[in-house]
Amino acid sequence: MPQFKLPDPGEGLVEAEIVTWKVKEGDQVTTNDIVVEVETAKSLVELPIPYDGTVRALLAAEGDTVEVGTPIIDIDDGSDEAGAEPAGASDPAQKKPAEKAAEKADAPKREAILVGYGASEGSTARRRRKSTALPAESEPEPEPVVVKSKAKPPVRKYAKQQGVDINEVTATREDGVIMRSDVDAFLAGGAKAGDAEAGADEAQPKVAPARPAAPAIGRSDGERETRTPVKGVRKMTANAMVASAFTAPHVTEFITIDATATMELVERLKSDREFRDIKVSPLLVLAKAMTVALKRNPGVNAVWDEQAQEIVQRHYVNLGIAAATPRGLIVPNIKDADQMNLREMADALGELISTAKSGRTQPADMSGGTITITNVGVFGIDTGTPIINPGESAIVCFGAIRKQPWVVTNAAGEEEIVPRWITQLSMSFDHRLIDGELGSKFLADLAALMSDPSRALVWG
Numbered sequence: 001m002p003q004f005k006l007p008d009p010g011e012g013l014v015e016a017e018i019v020t021w022k023v024k025e026g027d028q029v030t031t032n033d034i035v036v037e038v039e040t041a042k043s044l045v046e047l048p049i050p051y052d053g054t055v056r057a058l059l060a061a062e063g064d065t066v067e068v069g070t071p072i073i074d075i076d077d078g079s080d081e082a083g084a085e086p087a088g089a090s091d092p093a094q095k096k097p098a099e100k101a102a103e104k105a106d107a108p109k110r111e112a113i114l115v116g117y118g119a120s121e122g123s124t125a126r127r128r129r130k131s132t133a134l135p136a137e138s139e140p141e142p143e144p145v146v147v148k149s150k151a152k153p154p155v156r157k158y159a160k161q162q163g164v165d166i167n168e169v170t171a172t173r174e175d176g177v178i179m180r181s182d183v184d185a186f187l188a189g190g191a192k193a194g195d196a197e198a199g200a201d202e203a204q205p206k207v208a209p210a211r212p213a214a215p216a217i218g219r220s221d222g223e224r225e226t227r228t229p230v231k232g233v234r235k236m237t238a239n240a241m242v243a244s245a246f247t248a249p250h251v252t253e254f255i256t257i258d259a260t261a262t263m264e265l266v267e268r269l270k271s272d273r274e275f276r277d278i279k280v281s282p283l284l285v286l287a288k289a290m291t292v293a294l295k296r297n298p299g300v301n302a303v304w305d306e307q308a309q310e311i312v313q314r315h316y317v318n319l320g321i322a323a324a325t326p327r328g329l330i331v332p333n334i335k336d337a338d339q340m341n342l343r344e345m346a347d348a349l350g351e352l353i354s355t356a357k358s359g360r361t362q363p364a365d366m367s368g369g370t371i372t373i374t375n376v377g378v379f380g381i382d383t384g385t386p387i388i389n390p391g392e393s394a395i396v397c398f399g400a401i402r403k404q405p406w407v408v409t410n411a412a413g414e415e416e417i418v419p420r421w422i423t424q425l426s427m428s429f430d431h432r433l434i435d436g437e438l439g440s441k442f443l444a445d446l447a448a449l450m451s452d453p454s455r456a457l458v459w460g
Helices: 097-106 153-161 180-188 232-245 260-270 282-296 342-357 436-451 455-459
Strands: 003-005 015-021 034-039 044-048 053-058 065-067 071-076 250-258 302-305 310-313 319-321 323-325 328-330 371-375 394-398 402-409 415-430
Touching: 034 071, 153 180, 232 328, 250 436, 260 282, 260 415, 260 436, 282 319, 282 342, 282 371, 282 394, 282 436, 282 455, 319 342, 323 342, 394 436, 415 436, 436 455
Parallel strands: 319 371, 371 394
Antiparallel strands: 003 071, 015 034, 015 065, 034 044, 053 071, 250 415, 302 310, 323 328, 394 415, 402 415
């Protein structure tokens, strides 16, 4: 019966978390059926199965983190009963246990191989255990059946600290997930893991029942704290932000602009037949303005190579869009954004955002970025001091657009205060290769394009 081992979903990753099983024991599967969804340090990935057969066992529970190359599912493909032995061969039923064990040890192990997946040879391989035949006089002992209870890592850790076997705890939730309150209830009942032998209760100190806690904010089970392990996408983001903040000398500049012309353009585009079936937003205008401003200030589209002590000038624009997803902050990018017209940019932006929100962004979509936009305006925030995405040298923060009083000059040349659509842009840049003059010129060009998008016809 073949076992499907966790493959490397891409870019040399060494582990992944089991997020959702798409199958259960007893289900029939065919080659390339999606059987599990895993989260790596980069994204969520759906894994197909390379076998036909019946799911015999799930070898890892949801929430478990497993290393690449570890078996995660056991499939019964009928191979144990497929081949009949040639005439004259001994009856398998008459074979002694030692002979059976020796045959099993000598049989080649089947490994799952999928196109585009698979751990690199030697990277995460583990040493095989040597098989030893049992004495002919003894029968092999049956392997213990391990029941895996549903519980999040913090609850498992809490149970372990209290000396409780999580498999002995009864869940009160309908979905079978064990909560910390279930562990407390188990303790209050006076039972402890490892007390199966007679007299164990006398040998162990009694555990006092947990004190009823006051109802916690936003919780119905009385828990006062919730701990969330930092792993996967969130862990990668945290490490990258720390590295960027303490490696690149950040400088941040700000500018407040009248974006009324941009808002008017957005409304006109919404009724244009070329844009009727896609979402048009001020972010689209800023994305296009970024590519125009970079043509006028190409030095911003570069990166510092620390190892070589060189400035690497990029002659292409992979425009990153910071996206908040249920699994953390990710920064996918639009490849060769500088080669796109506004309609192509709208299509690419819409697809990027949709994919990010669904958690389906692939590692390749997040690599190779050259400059990034973070749109805090969608949260009603005016501005911020963003941290540069690693591998880049600048990031632009787009604030909320609000109607505010603004001084304008009317047709008669007189100044008057009128309501206008006002927003703020900020830009953090790496001062090792972008000096104040270059950074200021780039930000000023962005502001000019948002104030009057028609400038793109001249500058582009």
